[in-house]
Amino acid sequence: MAKTETTYPISRATKKGVVGHLAVAATVLILMMAFGIIMLFNQGGLITISPDLFYSIMTVHGIGMVGMASLGGAAIMWYFLCKYVPLNPKVLMTNLVLSVIGIAMILIAAFVFKFSDAWTFLYPLPSVSAKQHGMAGAMFFLNGVLFVGVGFLIMYLEIGRKIAKQYGGLMNGLGWDMLFGKSDKHYGPPAAVVASTMVVICNSTAILAGATVIIMSIINILNPSIVFDALLAKHLTYAFGHIFANATIYMAVVGVYEILAKYADRPWKANKVFLIAWNFSTLFTLMIYTHHLLMDFAVPKWMLLIGQIFSYANGLPVMVVTAYGALMIVYRSGLRWDMASGLMFLAMFGWVGGAVPAIIDATIVVNHVMHNTKWVPGHFHIYMGLGVTIMIIAFMYYYNKVEGNRRDHSWDRISAAFYTVFFLGLTGSFLYAGKISAPRRWAVHLPEWMLSDIVGGISACFVLAATISFTLRFFANVKYTRTANTTEEMVHDTTSLMKKSS
Template sequence: MRMEKGKSTIIQQLIIAAMMIILMMGFGVLMLLQQGGVVDFGPAAFYQFLTIHGTGMIGGAVLAATAIMWYFLNKYVKLSLSVLKLNIVLFVLGVVMIIVGVFAFEFSGSWTFLYPLPAISSGAWGTAGALTYLIGLQLVGLGLLIVLLDAGRAIIQKYGSLGKGLGWDVITGKKREQDAPPAAVVASTMVVIVDTAALLSGTIVIFMNIIHVINPAFTFDPLLAKNLTFAFGHILANSTIYMAVIAVYEILSRSTGRPWKSNKAFLIAWTMSTLFTMIVYPHHLLQDTVMPTWALIVGQVLSFANGLPVLVITAYGALMIVYKSGIKWRMGSSLIFLSMFGWTAGVIPAILDSAIMVNHVMHNTKWVPGHFHMYMGLGVIAMLFGFMYYLVQNDQSIRPNQLDRFAFCLYTLSILGVSFSFLTSGAISTPRKFATHFEQWQAPAIFGGVSGIFLMIAIGIFIIYFIRYMVNRNKDFSVEKEIA
C-alpha cells in the first residue's frame, strides 16, 4: 500500500514535536520541584529552564498544530510539500540556536524577551546569548510564515479570497450554505490571517531587539515594543488551538460518518474569533498606565469573548455530532473528545481572570499559568495526540492496548493535577516566574511536580505507541521491497 502524499513528512514533524514536548515537560517538572524546595539548581538555572520551557512548548505545540492543519487542509486545496519540509529544516535549525543561546550562552530573558531586557542582563548573559536566541526564534517564525503564506495562496486560488475562505459570501447570503467552505478551510483561513499578523509584529520587534543588542545606541519606544511583542506572543500561542481544532472537526466527522457542516452560525463565530484574537492582546498591558485607556478597555472587555464564539460553536457541534451516532470510541476520537473538555475547562479560569476585580488580585500570580496549562495541556496536547492515534489507526494491524488506555486515564488525571497545582498556588497569591517560593507556597508546587512526572509517563506511552508503529511500518516497507 502506498502512503498518502506528505504523510511521512507529517509523521516526522509530529515525532519532533512530541519529543520536544516531553523534554520540555522535564524542565517544567524541574522548575516546580525547585519552587517546591525539593531540588535547588539556583535562580540562574531556573530562568534558563523557564526560557527554554516557554519557548520550546509554544514551538512544539505550533509545530504539531501546523502538521494537523496542513494534513487536513491539503485534502481540500493544493499545498506545497517542499514548503512543509523547508519549515521543518528552519524549525530544527532555529531550535538548535535557541538551545545554544539558552544553555551555552545562558540567555534567560524568557520567551517574551521584553525589550530592552535582551540587551540589559546585568551580566547574566552577553550579546552572543541574546543574538543566538533571537535569531533562532526568527528562523522558527520564518518557517511558520512560509507555510502560512503557501496555505493562504492555495486558499485564495481555490476560493477567490481569504474573505471567501472565511465564508463571508455565505454570511452575506451571496452563496448558499451548502456551498460554504469546509470547516478545515475556514479555520485555516483564520489562522493564516491572525498568524501572519503575529509573525510580522514578531519579526519587526525581534529585528529591533537584535539591532539594539548589537548597538545599544539604537533605541526604540519600549511601549511600542511591548505591544508588538505581546501581539506576537498572544496570537501565536492562541492560534495553536485554532489549528489543532481542525482535528476535532475532521476526526469526529469521520468517526461518526456525519459531516461537520459550516453553517452561518459557525462562519460568524469564526469571523468574530478572528477579529477578537487579534485585538485582545492588550490584556497583557494592563499595568502600562501610559497605554490609551480605550485600548485597555477593548482588550479587557473582549477578552471575555476572545475564543468564546468558536469554543461554543465547536463544543456544541462536538456534542451534536456524537449524540446517538453510535460512534466507536477509539484512542483518537476519545482524546479528541477529551480535548473539548480541556479547552472549555481551561477557558473558565481565564474568563474569571479577565474580570478586572479578579485580575487585580490574580494578575501575575500562578493563576495565569494555571489556566493556560489547562487549555494547552488538556486542549491542544490532547488534540495533537488524538491526531497521532487517528493517523495510525487505519494503517496497520497494530492496535492500541490496555497500556494505551491506561495512559489515557493517567494523562487526564495528571494534567489536571498540574493545572490545579498552578490554580491553587494562584489562589493563595503565589507570584508567577519566581525561582524560589516561601515555605507556605511550596506544597502545591511539589504536588504539581509529582503530577508532572506522571504526565511524562503518560505522554511517554503515547510516544512509544507511535514509535512501535514506525518500526512496524519500516518492516512493512522492507517486505514490500523484497516482494518487488
C-alpha cells in the same frame, strides 16, 4: 469558485512532513515536561539549582511548549487541509527544517550562553542580557525565534495562496461569499478550510509583529545608541506571543472537525452560524492581546477595555459552536469510541476548562491581583495540556490507525487515564498556588507555597510517564509509506478499522 467537494490524495511526501512535525513536537514536549518538573521541585525545595539555570530553563520551557503546540497543530491542519486544497509538501518540510534550526539555536542560547529573559524576551531585556552574559546568547535566541517564525510564515503564505486560488479569494475561505449573498450555496467551505483561513490571517499578522520587535532588538544589541519605544515593543511582543500561542488550538481543532465527523459518519457542515463564529473569532483574536497590558498605566483606557471585553467575547463563538457541534455529531451516532475519538472529545473539556480561569483573569480588578501569580500558568496549562496537547496525541493515534492499521491497547487507555487525572492535579496545584498568591517566575518560594509546588511536581511526573508511553506507541507503529488515499477511501478505511476495534 471551485467545488468544495473536490478532494486530493495525501502524498507520501506530505505524510513524511506530518510525521516529522509530530516526531519533533513529541520530543520537545517530553523535554519541556522534564524541565517543568525540575522547576517545580526546585520551587518546592526538593532539589536545588542555581537561579541562573532556573531562569534559563523557564525561558526554554515557555517558548518550547508554544513551539511544540505549533508544530503539532501544523501537522494536524496540513494533513486534513491538503485533502481540500493542493498544498506543496516541500513547504511543510521547509517549515520543519527552519523550526528545528530555530529550536537548536534557542537551546544553545539558554544552556551555553545563559540567556534567560523568559519566552516573552521583553525589550530591552535582550540588550541587558547581552551586556551581562555576552552578545552571543541574545543573538542566538532572537535569531532562533526568527527562524521558527519565518518557517511558519512561509507555510501560511502557501496555505493562504492556495485557499485564495481554490475559493476565489482568501476571505471566501471564511465564507464571505455565502455570508454576503454572493453564493447560493447553503454551506461554506469545509470546516478545515475555514479554520485554516483564520489561522493564516491571525498568525501571519502575529509573526510580522514579532519579526518587527525581534529585528529592532537585534539592532539595539548591535548598536545600543539606536533605541526603541519600550511600550510599543511590549505591544508588538504580546501581539506576537499571545496570538501565536492562541492559534495553536485553532490549528489543532481541525482534527476535531475531521476525526469526529468521520467516526460518526456525519459531515461537519459550515453553516452561517459556524462561519459567523469563525469570523468573529478572527477579529477578536487579533485584538485581545491587550489583556496582557492591564497593569500598564501608560496604555490608553480604551485599549484596556478592549482587552477585557473582547477577552470575554473571544472565548465564546468558536468554542461554543465547536463544543455544541461535537456533542451533536456524536449524539446517537453509534460512534465506537477509541483513543483518537475519545481524546479528541476530551480535548473539548480542556479547551473550555482552560478558558474559564483565563476569562476570570482578564477582568481588570482580578488581573491586578492575580496576573503575576501561578493562576496564569494554571489556566494556560489546562488550555495547552488538556486542550492542544490532547488533540495532538489524539491525532497521533488517528494517524497510526488510518495509515498503519494500528489497534488500541488497554495500556493506551490506562496511560490516558493517568495523564488526565494527574494533569488535573498539576493544574489544580497551579490554581491553588495562585489563590494563595504564590508568584510565578520566581526561582525560590517561601515555605507556605512549597506544598503546592511539590504536589504539582509529583503530578507532573505521572503526566510525563504517560506522555512517554503515548510517544513510544506512536514511534513503534508510525508509517507513511501507504499509498495515497482520497477522502472517501480514508472514511471507508476508518469505518472498517473502527468496526474491528474492540
